[in-house]
Amino acid sequence: MVMADYGDDKCFTRGTLILLRHGSTEWNEKNWFTGWADVPLSARGIEEARLAGRLIASARIVPDVAYTSRLTRTIQTATIALAAADCKRIEIHQSWRLNERHYGALQGRDRDAALVEYGHDLLQLWRRSYNGTPPEANGDDTAAERVLPDEPGVPLPRAESLKDVSVRLLPYWKEVVEQQLRRGRTVLVVAHSNSLRAIVKHLEQISDEDIIDLNIPIAIPLVYVFGREFHGMTGRYLADASLS
Secondary structure (H helix, E strand, O other), X not given: OOEOOOOOOOOOOXXXXXEEEOOOEHHHHHOEOOOOOOOOEOHHHHHHHHHHHXXXXXXXXXXXXXXXXXXXXHHHHHHHHHHHOOOOOOEEEEOHHHOOOOOHHHOOXXXXXXXXXXXXXXXXXXXXXXXXXXXXXXXOOHXXXXXXXXXXXXXXXXXXXXXXXXXXXXXXXXXXXXXXXXXXXXXXXXXXXXXXXXXXXXXXXXXXXXXXXXXXXXXXXXXXXXXXXXOOOEEEEOOOHHHO
């Protein structure tokens, strides 16, 4: 996807979805698996969030409502981006269903060290495929417990595949986010690599096999404009995604 050209005479403020992956964290920069660990933005991530907000403002897109995961890095990104877009009064709703996938025993581990231990093929299966699930977390998962599911009877996951993410995310998507879009509202969703991959897979009907090739760049808004009756969807990044 390439730079979206909306033209000076157009202002998409209805039936529009903005997907935004959170800005960089220190764990991203250290090349560690993060998952449900609640890591804040780094200084670089803060600047990335500001740039995302400026891109949204430059495209003259005005969000009506925003949704984030319960993880600090998405809440920070949404708050900073909306401020940069001069949309400070937008309501921000949080849900654990938009959390990043739980990386199980890989959380907090260096990616290069994991590559040496498990090999490229197995690690690629766990990271990028639809059905691959990493080894479960061992012992106390105190980092994840701070952002555990906020619904009675829903247990804390010990590891998740992208399929698991889709299963817990899509009901929230259909019952909450999609309903806002069907009302013609402009919705900002700030989430994570895998929760956004699950959404894009659903929207674009990407196959279980082809999803392995989909990457969501950091802090570059991906905008979908929906046509009448929620049909005729088109999607574009607001900047060159290859630069992320």
